[in-house]
Amino acid sequence: MARRNDHAPDELRRLAREAAGAVAREEGLRGLTVRRVAERIGYTPGTLYNLFANLDDLIVHVNGDTLDRLDAALKAAGASLPAERRARLVDAYFDFVEADPLLWSLLFEHRLPAGAELPDWYKATLDRLIDNVVAALAPLMEAWPSPEARRMTVVALWAALHGISTLAVSRKLTLVAAVPPRALGHLLVERMIAAGPAPASPPPVTLS
Known part of the structure; x- marks a missing residue:
């Protein structure tokens, strides 16, 4: 010892x-x-x-390291030419999840005790990762009206890609459709970015 x-x-x-x-x-x-x-x-x-402090604290630090590695992988993919960037980012994400599916699942399976909150440094790590993806996709999202709209779009894309990749690594995707998971990922990102922001809702009509 x-x-x-x-x-x-x-x-x-x-x-x-x-x-x-x-x-x-x-x-x-x-x-x-x-x-x-x-x-x-x-x-x-x-x-x-x-x-x-306890096992939860250790796991939060492990998850922070995982986010740092994902950030590095996505930053490398985001350094590609703008025309290739969407595809490179999707592939980098799937590569990362598929390389260590159980370690990746730790991010989402672990729950802090009731009343406990994630530390500020962890939230900053997550924010930095998202902001870096927003910056990488910014040249393809010039039609978006605001940085907030771009960020919300990236968060929505991440949530959707997470669902696809989780179904894939758990071998449940075939219950939905016999489609390669990366094909779905590329389709999702390409269509959502190409569609542009949703039009603003018209003001309600009032009858005088």
């Missing part, structure tokens, strides 16, 4: 996050415990409780 001073606290936090991510890749949320993570890095569970 390694001694506590074998690693500096920041290094030990990193090792714990990586070990927790490895467990999640293999078994998903159900396999994650502080004891199993501690065993993987050769420390006692008590040592990890000195670094993370």
Whole structure:
């Protein structure tokens, strides 16, 4: 068993996050415990409780690392030529989800205890990811009336792509249609961006 001073606290936090991510890749949320993570890095569970408030805190940090990696993958795809950008972003997203489906599912399966909130740094990480995609797609969304409308569109696209990819990795998509998931993803993004923003609703008619 390694001694506590074998690693500096920041290094030990990193090792714990990586070990927790490895467990999640293999078994998903159900396999994650502080004891199993501690065993993987050769420390006692008590040592990890000195670094993370609890298992929930550790999982939130693992999910933050996952979002950072997704952000890097999408930024690389977003650096392509504007004409190729939609397709590259969709492929990068599906590549990421398909590479580690159980680790990806940890983002959505994990629930904080009642009354607990995600930390500000996590919310900032998520906002940065979305903002980077909005910036990448901005040249293709010049008709949108406002940055807020573009951002809402990206959030809606992400939610839809998440549904498609989740059905695909769980092998449930064929219950809906025998269509390749990426084909649906490309169709969704291309059609939604090509359609442009919804027209503003006309003011209600009042009878005097």
